[in-house]
Amino acid sequence: MRTNRSIRSIRSIRSIRSLRTPGGLSLRLDVRAVAVVALLLLAALTASVVLIGTGDFPIPAADVLKTLLGDGNAGQEFIVNELRLPRVLVGLLVGASLGLGGALFQAISRNPLGSPDVLGLGQGATAGALVMIVLFSGSATQVTLGALAGGLATGFAIYLLAWKRGVHGYRLVLVGIGVSAIVTAVNGYLLTVSDIIDAARAVVWMTGSLDGRDWEQVWPLLGLCAVLVPLVLANARGLRMMEMGDDVSYALGVRVERVRLLLMIAAVLLTATATAAAGPVSFVALTAPQLARRLTRSPGPNLLPSLCMGAALLVTADWVSQRTFGAGQLPVGVVTGVLGGVYLLWLLVTERKAGRI
């Protein structure tokens, strides 16, 4: 009986391994989650290399790798390092930020629908960008700043409106949907008053595209991720406890309000910056965390897997759009929109069957 019990208990923590040092340090690793992260990273990098090689001037993957390692010929070096690499890097970073931002929002609201797409952060950023494009005919930098400001303002508004002794799941989602509807109306108004050239520019921006992204977009994204990702991961354990409800996590010694505020700010910043860089690429933030969760099959916010999934998804979607329609023809947001829309439908149907909505 006793041996039977201990065998069972070992199986129960099946894929979780602990690393311990004599000094009392111990790490807990979910082997499956680590494998998922590694595979997704590999997939994202492979897709990146293939994507760099794709275009009017195709370059074989081996040459891409050689050039990236600083060993290519001058022509390839220009195409790879100056034209295509920054675009792919922006894609990776935007995907990663959206994946992580989405995972944070969904964990905080304890609801897969509580993602930035549904909450209207994308629309908020769009409103900021449209104001710049339509009212001021602003430069690319001004549009980016406008989008950033719009996203942050929307995030702030949602937080204030949803605040009542802490932000709670459905309240956050419902307020977000309301805010999203209002901002969408504003966007529609801005488009109708704009002239045809501005409108065309606005529509391309609104679909979400990686076209013509260069090093200028890479650095701010990279800097922000370098600060926020470690900060978020350091608070991941608290967030994991918060899955069980505010009371339980409070009782376990998590400073619930502090962790939640900090992580919401981080999530809004990540999403707003990503949107400012590439436009509102739809549904990555919604789908990446859910797909990652299905791969790791582990409870918890799955932050790192979601981040890698977002990056892999976005770069792959960009490759699909380029491959099918040629560079610059089809914005990546269309592909993620189609894939994500199908996923959203499926999610709504299963949630409904499970009786959660």
Added chain:
Amino acid sequence: MSPQKEPLPEKRGTANENTRRSTVNRLSAENVTLAYDQRVIAEELSVEIPDNSFTVIVGPNACGKSTLLRALSRMLKPSQGRVLLDGQAIQSMPAKKVARTLGLLPQSSIAPDGITVADLVGRGRYPHQGILRQWSTEDERVVQESMTQTGVAELAERYVDELSGGQRQRVWIAMALAQQTPLLLLDEPTTYLDIQHQIDVLDLCAELHEEQGRTLVAVLHDLNHAARYATHLVALKGGRIIAEGAPGDIVTAELVEEVFGLRCQVIDDPETGTPLVVPAARKARTQTRTDLEKVAATEAS
């Protein structure tokens, strides 16, 4: 096991009759006013949780018993007064330090999708862990022990959402046990359970109290359960303590009528000898009510 007690600060004595001084006990509330936004639930309330007791708080609905428990577990900040844990104001103590001394089993808890029993119980170790100390052999031992004590070791690899209500409650109690706190607060741990599981959970509480010397504080709905299991009973009404003490000393027909507005007899529980509240028959109750009304009418005329 118990951390060293720090010297208790000198308390100011006040003329307020409700004030009791905490000199020995680890957990107490001192003149607390409890309110949600503007709605005041209790004013100037003081209560002592005797060490090593199984304290049960009873009272009619909305009397503030859960609110008091929330204040004692620092979930609700008193708008006045303070809750003391080991002589320190609980709100100003580091969150994890409190969580290593005082555990709480709240009413609202959500089992994450697809979590196993062992994983959920393991989360009770959070206050003992850090980024560099994520899962020690001690954690593993305590989790196993907590599951054995609550009789859920057999279920270790099962998913929490496929368990019955009674089993699930045991798992949550196991999680609170894994926190290894000398004080454990339980907010209506028997609600939504059928009778055998209610007794089951209460037996488990009594065991934790008697065999491990933990101090337990529970809010219970059933007065008879409270009288049977509590070593110390606190009767609350309208945010005020009406009586407190050993159930055998304080549970009388008068008290029940005062607190719950229910006419009853109190007899000895044939099993345990503790007080057993038997509500008066409906006819007897309506009879007295009409009698009273007659008396009132005669007096008025």
